[in-house]
Amino acid sequence: MESSGNTGYAADSAMAGRFAGVSGVAESLVENLSIGMVMVDNEGTICYLNQMAERILQISRQDVVGKRVYMLPLKTAIYKVLGENCRDYPVEMNIHGLVVQARATSVICREGACLGDMYELRDITAERREQRKSDEFVASMTHDLKSPLTVMLGYLDALVGDPKVLAGERAAQCVAEIKRSGHRLQGMIEDILDSYRLDAGLVEIRREFCNIGKVLAECCADLAQDAETHGIAFSCTVDPAIPIVKADAKQIGRLFSNIISNAIKFTPKSGEIKVSGFMDGTDIVMEVSDTGIGIPAKDQERIFNKYFRSAKVKGYKGTGLGLTICKALAEEHGGSIEVASSEGEGSCFRVRIPTESQSP
Template structure:
């Protein structure tokens, strides 16, 4: 049995008054029994012994019958006081000051002194004083000076003893309460530790299951390359798909300070860096990780086409989705690059482009023939058509021309994808190109209720380029701006010099484009969600053609838009002689 449990059994603050009375009751019964033995303890005044017995019985009944739990512990001292009165009567009846029964007084005295509260010190001392004074009051003639001295001096000693006993009991209660609190806290900690251990065991089992599942999934990802890096681009994650795609095992890459840019084409990294900041006048170092994660650092996921270079030097066209790696505190600790092999997709696209180009080329001949015969019917003076027939003929001509333009656009995009489309580089004056596009679009702008504004400088702006193709690019931008601008809005077409560049900007106050869709605008057949929601007609080829033309002239296409506010698209063309991206096809027929 521990000390704490042993102390817990001491009835210092026990609500059981009867248990506290038992020692006094036993002592009284023993003293009462001794009075019946001749020569041991004589009964001088039997009436007091009877009275003492009656009073002790009253104390017993008081301890048993009173609901002390409801009355409160402060009133329980009434029982030892009654017991003390019983012992006082017994003491008077068995010899008074000379009676040996007085020693039993210590039992109720200690009981009262150990109760909580300093007032019980005084109660215990006063009780002793009354008991010692009793024989003197009953038989004062037989009282000696020593009895008087004892009656008045002994309570002082008892008072001191009561104070000491009360303090010891108080400290014992404090220590007991502290021990119980510590024990309760220990029990609670043990229970909590047990619960924590059970949770840890359960979580460990769950973690093992999750790890096995993740490992199974990780090993199953063999068609996509997953590469993880730190903030500087050093590779620390390399999945089986990366092993298959790039020809290196995880052991050959992870832990060897290999960087992800080592598996990219240098030329593509340089082009990307130039696009990020067109103000660069020298070749930017290809060993710049920013080319891959600039968009991700800005807080956006980035999906872009790249070319991976395998360990054996073979090039693999891929589409890479770059995302940040986040720790448990929400801090970015690196990047994840998920790449999909686009070799088959590119081959399918090439075959599709060849098919589209073939079909488009074959469609042009019958369409041109149809338009020719429609023109002959309109100009036939020998058999003139009625007004109604001319109206029908006009509808047929407009639709035939529309179909011919669409076929031309399809043929042009197919030529762009193949890397060869017709372009004739000469001296081109952009003021006339912009003016021609604006004047051609004015009737449509007036019909749509859109203000068309042109801002061109007074001095010429000359570039080296294909006037027809540049005019086609500007026409596409103006046409798009008018289509996406509601009545009452405005479209501004401006031309300016910006150091060594000529900039043609088309700005509208139309429906705008969501920011997440801006990077996809130049893809073939892509249409913004705002266009589909507002049922704006089109097939999604205009910007594809425009970007191809601008790129062929060594320039770039910048797009800025805010949904519900408007869009601004600008063509940046070098004023010096460009190195055309697309090779001119001698003798090729230009698509309209």
């Protein structure tokens, strides 16, 4: 049996004859599997490795095929794998910087005899990395959800515990802070729920006649006060020529609000934010530019990824889901979102919604 591009698979190996009947197509399939395969016979002799096994274990089959497992150097990756008891359940191990899951299963011939064990090697490094991000997100989110709740409960205790507070101006301040923290808590919970809905394919876009220019103007009116409170100059211009289209006003409004809120969050005092809505050909464009902290070039391709938060924003509260949701909502309307940014100089987010696919 020939090995695809690997003359080192010894044709005169004592075990090679057992697999001689395998067709060339089947051999090619095994050779090009995305998982590593290692065959060991009943006497502990290594019979076969496919290309992925060579890559994961960083070893050439010429060096091991025909050898018994106990003859291998103890510190090699292949000895580490084959020396594990992974028949009953898969075992995870670190090999050359990869997280590899190994599992052994018996190979039974048509006559019912056991030919040996086949070891499956799966590179699950990316999966474990994503799981770690998810775990870190849950830990961070638990803390962030508790913060506004603690603030709300503290002010409620002040209102209930001191009758004088209820009668004074302090009451209005307490209520305002409770309301602000409540909205913040609600926003984070909605992000989590929408993230789940996106993963499950449950986000529903309800298209109705919608004035996107008006939606943008209302978002700006709601958030202008927030920018002023943070000492940020805020301006908004909306082209009255933006047409009425069929879109989900609520989801579009959420998209706009998320981007504008981000600009406010990451722009320091005395900074400036400019929001504009205009037509570019047949596209409705919403643009938000700021003089904030900016986004490092190496992070700009990843900021729309789920849970991703740049090291630059460490210390800023957030779920790491907002931009992921914004991108999904823009794409659900047939549009797109892009960013241009320079670290330390600010960012410009641009959302495009085509009118052709959203026309009444």
